[in-house]
Amino acid sequence: MLVEIFFYVNIRVWYIQNPWHALVHVCRRWRHIVFASPRSLDLRLEYRGHGPVSEVLDAWPVLPVMLRTSLNDLLHPLLDQRWDNRVAALESKHHNRICEIRLSSFPISRWERFTAAMQKPFPELTCLQVSMDGQLVPVLPDSFLGRSAPRLRELKLGRISFPSMPKLLLSANDLITLTLEDLPGSGYLPSNAMATALTVMTRLESLYLRFRSPRPRRGPPSRLLPRPTRIVLPALTKLTFQGAYEYLEDLLAPIDTPLLYRLYIVFFTDLTFDVPQLHRLIGYVAGFKVLDHADILILDGAIRLDLDRQTGEVDHRPAPLLGLQINCRELDRQLSSLAQVCGSSFPLISALEVLKIREAKNLPSSHWNDDVENAQWVELLDPFVAVKNLYLTDQIARGVCGALQELSEERATKVLPALRNLFVDGSRSLEPLEHFQEAIRPFVAARQLSSHPVAIDHWRR
Numbered sequence: 425m426l427v428e429i430f431f432y433v434n435i436r437v438w439y440i441q442n443p444w445h446a447l448v449h450v451c452r453r454w455r456h457i458v459f460a461s462p463r464s465l466d467l468r469l470e471y472r473g474h475g476p477v478s479e480v481l482d483a484w485p486v487l488p489v490m491l492r493t494s495l496n497d498l499l500h501p502l503l504d505q506r507w508d509n510r511v512a513a514l515e516s517k518h519h520n521r522i523c524e525i526r527l528s529s530f531p532i533s534r535w536e537r538f539t540a541a542m543q544k545p546f547p548e549l550t551c552l553q554v555s556m557d558g559q560l561v562p563v564l565p566d567s568f569l570g571r572s573a574p575r576l577r578e579l580k581l582g583r584i585s586f587p588s589m590p591k592l593l594l595s596a597n598d599l600i601t602l603t604l605e606d607l608p609g610s611g612y613l614p615s616n617a618m619a620t621a622l623t624v625m626t627r628l629e630s631l632y633l634r635f636r637s638p639r640p641r642r643g644p645p646s647r648l649l650p651r652p653t654r655i656v657l658p659a660l661t662k663l664t665f666q667g668a669y670e671y672l673e674d675l676l677a678p679i680d681t682p683l684l685y686r687l688y689i690v691f692f693t694d695l696t697f698d699v700p701q702l703h704r705l706i707g708y709v710a711g712f713k714v715l716d717h718a719d720i721l722i723l724d725g726a727i728r729l730d731l732d733r734q735t736g737e738v739d740h741r742p743a744p745l746l747g748l749q750i751n752c753r754e755l756d757r758q759l760s761s762l763a764q765v766c767g768s769s770f771p772l773i774s775a776l777e778v779l780k781i782r783e784a785k786n787l788p789s790s791h792w793n794d795d796v797e798n799a800q801w802v803e804l805l806d807p808f809v810a811v812k813n814l815y816l817t818d819q820i821a822r823g824v825c826g827a828l829q830e831l832s833e834e835r836a837t838k839v840l841p842a843l844r845n846l847f848v849d850g851s852r853s854l855e856p857l858e859h860f861q862e863a864i865r866p867f868v869a870a871r872q873l874s875s876h877p878v879a880i881d882h883w884r885r
Contacts, residue, residue, distance in 0.1 A: 426454070427464055431465050431466075444458055469488070470489075473506035473508075474506065477512050487521070488522075490526070491527070507534050511538055511541055519541075522548060523549060525549065529557040532557070539565055543569075547575070548575065549569070553579075553581075555580075556582060562584060564585070566588040568588070572595045574596070574597065577598050577600045578599075579596070579599060579602050581603070582603075582606050584607075589618075590617035593618075593622075596625065597624050597626070603630075605632065606636055607636060608635070609637040611635065612671055615671055616674070618675060625657065628660055629659050630662040630663075633664070634666040635668070639668050655678045656682070665688075665690070666689075666690035667690075668692060669694060669699055672701075673699060677701050681705065682708075688749075689747070691750045692750075697765045699765055702765075712772060713772075714733060715746060717731065717733060718730070718778065719732075720762070723784045724788065726749050727762050728748070732746070733745070746772075748762075756800060774808075774810055776811055777810055778811065779808055806839060809841055814846045815847045817849045822863075829864055836866070837870060845878070847883035848882060849882075868880070
């Protein structure tokens with residue numbers, strides 16, 4: 425009974441670090457029960473480099489060790505000594521007890537010693553998180569972790585290049601979370617090697633790949649390589665990618681993700697976007713078929729599309745289930761890029777019933793000085809054939825209404841054919857609602873004649 429209670433305390437009391445420390449100081453009987461059940465209670469020792477590793481760890485029973493940095497490390501007067509102590513723990517006889525390594529803002533001055541200490545197997549290691557400090561991007565050697573990580577469940581590398589990553593991943597059958605962040609353009613791993621490594625990750629739930637910049641442009645023949653065998657990631661629920669769209673296309677080509685629940689993609693600007701594999705993946709996931717709400721946000725350096733379920737609330741919506749962002753500054757490039765990605769082959773676009781287009785509150789007025797042709801707004805709206813309610817902020821409404829005004833009578837019935845209501849945000853509007861009504865009078869008249877009337881009103885947020 426006490427073991428069950430202690431387990432609850434140790435696992436659920438998250439706001440206290442190592443709550444089992446308090447239990448072992450209550451009495452000898454409790455201390456005996458706690459130390460007699462290390463696996464049942466998931467007991468671990470946390471080492472932050474505050475003293476020589478032999479003195480700190482030898483004072484406790486033989487338990488798994490967590491090697492971590494703390495939030496106040498940067499302010500600590502003995503910071504360098506703490507880093508030396510942490511690396512010494514990796515070199516010590518206790519290395520085979522280390523189950524977690526969480527080292528943030530790793531100093532480049534200790535990198536060489538760190539990599540030397542990490543070229544052997546760590547048999548108990550289940551979590552490895554290392555992120556570098558500064559602008560330099562160091563490289564991990566091929567022999568990292570002795571080329572084997574059979575118990576690893578979480579791997580996160582930030583601003584670190586690891587060309588041999590796919591080889592190591594082939595041994596990580598229990599991996600649940602894989603995060604590679606802030607990688608340079610030269611850090612793109614071969615997509616076919618990554619896809620092969622994913623074949624063994626039947627338990628992988630979260631995959632995050634973020635690159636700093638596009639990779640060097642490659643020639644067309646490399647896109648014509650034979651596609652590998654189909655790969656099913658049965659447990660993957662979250663996928664986040666930032667990088668060149670061609671790389672994602674190559675990576676997704678053989679992959680199916682039946683349980684995918686959250687997808688967030690960030691592309692760097694490009695002249696063209698050809699993403700059939702992304703469209704295929706989105707269409708394959710059954711959970712995405714319930715999405716009926718689209719929100720387009722124009723930012724100073726990007727344009728973003730979020731898709732989720734319509735809840736009836738305008739301002740208090742759940743986090744988007746599917747997000748797509750394209751990093752580019754000019755408004756015309758933003759519109760044309762998103763229009764390419766959201767073409768007629770995008771599986772969900774033709775079923776969405778609610779569309780909001782708005783700009784960020786801090787967007788500078790100079791952003792609207794770009795020469796945007798009215799046809800670009802129409803091109804963006806064309807795929808949304810099921811939208812019934814269209815919400816526009818004041819500045820965007822000027823561009824959209826100007827584009828709708830110029831449509832021919834025949835074309836007016838084909839752009840947004842299901843539209844019933846157009847709402848303009850009047851909270852910061854410099855123009856009365858009548859101005860917008862007059863601007864799209866020809867469009868409204870054409871829709872009236874086709875028995876598909878459109879009403880315009882204020883967007884009351």
